[in-house]
Amino acid sequence: MFKKTILCIGAGYVGGPTMAMIANKCPDYKVLVVDINDERIAEWNSGKPPIYEPGLEELVNTNLNKNLFFSGNVAEGIAEADIIFVSVNTPTKTYGKGAGKSADLKFWELTAREIKKYSKANKIVVEKSTLPVRTAKAMERILHAGNPDVHFEVLSNPEFLAEGTAIRDLNTPDRVLIGGNETDSGQKAIQELIDIYSHWVDADRIITSNVWSSELSKLVANAFLAQRISSINSISALCEATEANVKDVAKAVGMDSRIGSKFLNASVGFGGSCFKKDILNLVYLCEHYGLPEVAEYWEQVVLMNDYQRNRFVEKIIQSMFNTLAGKQITLLGFAFKANTGDTRESPAIYVAKSLLDEQANIVISDPQALDYAKKDLADCVGNIEYCEDPYTATTGSHAILIMTEWNEYKDLDYKKIYESMEKPAFLFDGRNILDHANLHKIGFNVYPLGTPPLLNI
Numbered sequence: 001m002f003k004k005t006i007l008c009i010g011a012g013y014v015g016g017p018t019m020a021m022i023a024n025k026c027p028d029y030k031v032l033v034v035d036i037n038d039e040r041i042a043e044w045n046s047g048k049p050p051i052y053e054p055g056l057e058e059l060v061n062t063n064l065n066k067n068l069f070f071s072g073n074v075a076e077g078i079a080e081a082d083i084i085f086v087s088v089n090t091p092t093k094t095y096g097k098g099a100g101k102s103a104d105l106k107f108w109e110l111t112a113r114e115i116k117k118y119s120k121a122n123k124i125v126v127e128k129s130t131l132p133v134r135t136a137k138a139m140e141r142i143l144h145a146g147n148p149d150v151h152f153e154v155l156s157n158p159e160f161l162a163e164g165t166a167i168r169d170l171n172t173p174d175r176v177l178i179g180g181n182e183t184d185s186g187q188k189a190i191q192e193l194i195d196i197y198s199h200w201v202d203a204d205r206i207i208t209s210n211v212w213s214s215e216l217s218k219l220v221a222n223a224f225l226a227q228r229i230s231s232i233n234s235i236s237a238l239c240e241a242t243e244a245n246v247k248d249v250a251k252a253v254g255m256d257s258r259i260g261s262k263f264l265n266a267s268v269g270f271g272g273s274c275f276k277k278d279i280l281n282l283v284y285l286c287e288h289y290g291l292p293e294v295a296e297y298w299e300q301v302v303l304m305n306d307y308q309r310n311r312f313v314e315k316i317i318q319s320m321f322n323t324l325a326g327k328q329i330t331l332l333g334f335a336f337k338a339n340t341g342d343t344r345e346s347p348a349i350y351v352a353k354s355l356l357d358e359q360a361n362i363v364i365s366d367p368q369a370l371d372y373a374k375k376d377l378a379d380c381v382g383n384i385e386y387c388e389d390p391y392t393a394t395t396g397s398h399a400i401l402i403m404t405e406w407n408e409y410k411d412l413d414y415k416k417i418y419e420s421m422e423k424p425a426f427l428f429d430g431r432n433i434l435d436h437a438n439l440h441k442i443g444f445n446v447y448p449l450g451t452p453p454l455l456n457i
């Protein structure tokens, strides 16, 4: 009854939403998502997805058990599938050669071996995970080793969605990129993938290239995005020193149509599972190919991000009379960005740990990320409280840090909060989202980013 079966290996932030969208747009395809994490699969099947993403729950429930299925049986899924997307995690390697920079491909290779083991007929294998250039070639070699009867065509189809806006991004992507071999079977496989995306994406937004250009494009896109954040953050330091205002500078610069206004908000720094890992992966590749100047250029984007986080913590310590010991500090937000519960590489983790080192008592508040925050700080020594309600979380605090740009933090009753706090009350806006002049009027000592502080005492 279905035209074809699509399998996705890896039911995470990419696999789950992407497959829910394909199932929704392509009722003629059966879409099966498998994962080795049985708990995750059970959550997807419960109709309450394991990740928070606006619009995701509705999308999953519209299609669940119609043409969208989640299962823990990887072998069965592989055997049944015509097209296999692989969206397993590819974290930075923590051991051996390339530790701290190159991508750890152990999950990826394991998947390749499983695909080879359980495939009895020709299949298209699609890289959805972000991978180093030439990984598809390595995968082809693994898949074809000693398996001459079954042909695998490996495509690269990197995912450009952003957490927090994943459903919108998947529904109206800026582009869909498909990389494939320049052989007849490669071009045929590309067409099969185009047929799927054509169900809802305009033809002029579906672009094709060879496999390595596609793999590299994903790393470069993330490097460019992160570079903009580091660029404006570097200027925020200069603005604070010179009494310029980074918001005014960003506006003036961003109105140049050659530059554009997006990704020019100064902040405590970028986080998320991808930016740092993908840039370091790019750096490693450049080093590997004997291009040290190029490697250093991109590594600076990550170093600038570290600098910005350190600067934020140092500013807190310095302005609170050089001691945080015994003081209560509330972090409003823990997710790495708004509209997600994901805390991977969140600057809040680094800031929280630094405050604990200074013997501050910390209170963490977030509308979606408290479960992950507890796991992230499980090994930390010190006083940590978790509290969803921002009013309770800030009562009795000496300082508030805005760590995530949740919209709801813009609309809090800061007068009420100020009255419940210890005085002098400090507010450090790590996302530059609040009305600083108003906070100053209420009585706070306000520390925006990229402009001098507004002090009451």
Ligand SMILES: NC(=O)c1ccc[n+]([C@@H]2O[C@H](COP(=O)([O-])OP(=O)(O)OC[C@H]3O[C@@H](n4cnc5c(N)ncnc54)[C@H](O)[C@@H]3O)[C@@H](O)[C@H]2O)c1
Pocket: 009, 010, 011, 012, 013, 014, 015, 034, 035, 036, 037, 040, 074, 087, 088, 089, 090, 107, 110, 111, 128, 129, 130, 131, 159, 160, 161, 162, 163, 273, 274
């Ligand atoms: N998160 C994002 O915003 C984003 C955006 C674009 C691209 N990516 C890339 O997509 C990939 C996946 O990222 P994610 O955030 O979805 O990761 P994730 O950790 O949320 O999900 C990966 C899933 O793969 C599963 N898995 C690992 N090995 C497996 C195996 N052998 N068989 C079956 N399942 C297995 C894990 O259990 C996990 O549930 C990464 O390469 C990442 O760089 C992520």
